[in-house]
Structures are given as C-alpha cells and as structure tokens.
Amino acid sequence: MNSTPPFQAEIAGIGSYLPEKILTNFDLQDKIDTDDEWIRQRTGIEERRIASKEESSSVLAAHAARKALTSAGIEAGDVDLIIVATSTPDVLFPATACFVQQQLEASRAVAFDITAVCSGFVFALSVAEQYLKTGKYETALVIGSEVNSRIVNWQDRTTCILFGDGAGAMVLKRTQNPERRGVLSTHIHSDGSRSDLIRVPGGIGRTGVNSQAVENGEYFIHMSGNATYKIAVQKLEEVSREALTYNGFSTDDVDVVVPHQANRRIIDAAGERLNIASDKVFSNIYKYGNTSAASIPIALAEAYESGVIKKGNLVLLMVVGSGLTWGAGLIRW
Numbered sequence: 001m002n003s004t005p006p007f008q009a010e011i012a013g014i015g016s017y018l019p020e021k022i023l024t025n026f027d028l029q030d031k032i033d034t035d036d037e038w039i040r041q042r043t044g045i046e047e048r049r050i051a052s053k054e055e056s057s058s059v060l061a062a063h064a065a066r067k068a069l070t071s072a073g074i075e076a077g078d079v080d081l082i083i084v085a086t087s088t089p090d091v092l093f094p095a096t097a098c099f100v101q102q103q104l105e106a107s108r109a110v111a112f113d114i115t116a117v118c119s120g121f122v123f124a125l126s127v128a129e130q131y132l133k134t135g136k137y138e139t140a141l142v143i144g145s146e147v148n149s150r151i152v153n154w155q156d157r158t159t160c161i162l163f164g165d166g167a168g169a170m171v172l173k174r175t176q177n178p179e180r181r182g183v184l185s186t187h188i189h190s191d192g193s194r195s196d197l198i199r200v201p202g203g204i205g206r207t208g209v210n211s212q213a214v215e216n217g218e219y220f221i222h223m224s225g226n227a228t229y230k231i232a233v234q235k236l237e238e239v240s241r242e243a244l245t246y247n248g249f250s251t252d253d254v255d256v257v258v259p260h261q262a263n264r265r266i267i268d269a270a271g272e273r274l275n276i277a278s279d280k281v282f283s284n285i286y287k288y289g290n291t292s293a294a295s296i297p298i299a300l301a302e303a304y305e306s307g308v309i310k311k312g313n314l315v316l317l318m319v320v321g322s323g324l325t326w327g328a329g330l331i332r333w
C-alpha cells in the first residue's frame with residue numbers, strides 16, 4: 001500500500017490534435033495486398049490520420065498542448081516542465097520538446113524528450129509525477145506525439161496497416177487535495193533482451209548516415225507481430241494488477257480503462273484477463289490506428305471530452321511497446 005506523498009499531481013487539462021488527412025483501409029487495399037475486412041477483424045482499425053508535410057511531431061504536439069493549456073486555464077508561460085514522448089522526433093537533436101517550448105513560448109519550462117516508443121506517455125507521466133509530488137515543480141505539460149507515417153514501410157502490409165499520426169497532451173498541477181485526486185501511481189518496466197520485437201534498426205550511432213541502411217529499409221518499423229501480440233496481453237495484465245495492488249484496489253474499483261490502442265484484440269484480451277467489463281474499456285483505435293506514444297493521451301482526451309471519464313473516476317492506463325517497455329498508471333480524475 002502506498003503512503004500519501006506531500007503533494008498530488010492533479011490533472012488540470014487535456015487535449016489532442018489529429019491531422020486532417022484520413023487514410024482508410026479501402027485506400028490501403030488499393031495500394032497493397034490487403035483488405036478492409038482482414039484489417040478490421042485482426043486489428044479493429046478502419047482508418048488512421050496522416051500528417052501533412054508541414055506537420056512534424058513538434059507541430060502536432062504544440063497543437064495538442066495549446067488545447068490542454070486552454071482546458072486547464074493555464075498560460076504557457078506558467079509551465080515549469082515539458083516532456084515529449086516520441087519515437088519520431090523532428091530531428092535527431094535538439095529534443096522535440098525544445099521545439100514545442102519554442103512554439104508555445106513557454107520560456108520558463110525545462111524541456112526534454114523520452115523514448116519509450118508506445119509506452120512513452122506513461123513513462124513521461126511517471127517522470128512528471130515524481131517532480132510534482134516531491135514539490136520540485138508546480139506545472140507540467142506531458143505530451144505524446146508521433147508522425148509514424150514517416151517511419152512506416154508502405155509496402156509492408158504487416159506493419160503499415162497499423163500505425164497513424166497524432167498527438168495528445170496533459171497538463172498536471174501540483175496540489176494538496178485531501179481527496180488525493182490526480183496520479184495515484186505509475187509503474188514502468190523495461191526488458192532490453194526483447195528489443196528485437198519492434199524496432200527501427202537503422203541508426204546514427206551504429207551505422208552512421210548510411211545510404212545502404214536506407215536502401216535496406218532499416219529506417220522503417222520492423223515488427224514480429226505475433227510474438228509481440230502474445231507478450232503484450234501478458235504484460236498489460238501483469239502491470240495493471242501491480243498498479244491496483246499497490247493502491248489497495250481490485251479490478252472492480254476501476255471505472256474506466258484507457259489502454260494503449262495497439263490492436264482491438266489485444267485490448268479486449270487484456271480486459272478479459274483482468275475481468276473488467278468491456279464497456280469500461282475505452283477504445284478509439286477504429287479511427288486512429290496505433291499512434292504509439294500519442295495513443296493514450298488522445299484516448300484520454302476523447303474519453304474525458306465525451307463524458308466517459310467523470311470527475312472522481314478511477315482511471316487505469318496500461319501500455320506495452322518497443323524496448324520492450326510496459327507500464328500502468330492509476331489516476332483519480
């Protein structure tokens with residue numbers, strides 16, 4: 001059981017941004033050997049969003065962040081900390097978070113990125129949680145933003161059907177509220193021995209800027225879908241139980257689950273293993289596909305804005321991604 005920290009990390013605001021361009025399963029079936037029915041049955045995805053040329057991860061992130069700041073009633077100049085979770089940074093460096101800071105004119109904030117791929121938002125939330133709960137910072141902006149369309153091999157039907165672009169952002173405030181509203185706890189894990197499951201093998205450190213690596217498709221996502229699928233369901237259950245036990249809750253106490261939107265079947269299987277009713281498990285994967293680090297904050301924003309998440313609800317986040325990384329978070333909204 002968790003002892004009460006001096007401060008809480010309350011959710012002050014949330015927002016998301018999705019590029020306008022929609023790519024449907026039917027559009028894909030015109031280009032590669034796949035079909036709408038296969039994609040829908042195996043993944044639950046019907047369409048995904050594709051960023052325009054001008055929209056990099058920082059641009060999507062800044063749009064989502066402005067919405068989150070507006071919903072929190074907070075000025076960008078009051079933000080102390082910006083963390084961007086992304087595996088599609090604008091450039092190798094500086095950090096995408098620095099570009100976001102510049103675009104928002106959040107001049108006071110310290111800004112850095114986190115790479116935990118699909119798990120990135122929960123990892124970033126975990127870092128922000130520590131800074132707020134210890135009293136170091138007062139206002140944090142945690143963002144997940146991805147332009148997966150730039151690292152997808154559009155000829156590889158086993159991966160290109162899955163991914164989409166988008167961004168979601170959350171504003172957290174340090175408070176001392178007796179109801180303990182806010183992030184109750186986060187639980188994050190890594191296992192580098194499973195790094196082969198999902199990866200972009202091309203890099204700077206290993207290969208240098210290498211046209212052969214580009215030709216070999218090493219800058220695209222490579223994934224062992226089936227093996228990832230099996231381990232994903234297991235890790236989601238495991239880490240969700242860890243978060244609940246840590247806080248003295250059972251699965252019955254959960255009001256809404258907001259899982260990483262990787263595959264509808266993975267979400268359903270994890271919900272079943274946790275014995276949580278399917279109507280408590282939020283999914284918008286049919287519209288956006290897998291937006292990696294952006295998927296949880298996009299889903300959270302939509303669940304909150306549509307009234308699915310209400311004040312006082314116990315919300316469980318769960319995620320698994322490349323690394324291997326996995327995590328869960330419990331929020332008293």
Ligand code: UT7
Pocket residue numbers: 033034035038039042043118157158161198224225226227228229232261262263266290292320321322
């Ligand atoms: O964000 C976290 C990381 N990612 C994930 O969590 C993804 C995890 N994995 C998955 O979601 C699923 O494994 C996939 C959706 C990627 C694949 O679904 P699956 O049910 O595991 O299919 P499979 O890989 O076992 O393939 C079944 C068949 C194969 O044909 P054969 O060998 O049985 O003849 C594939 O070639 O489906 C074929 N296939 C396709 N057919 C039509 C694979 N991709 C496609 C496609 N369209 N796009």
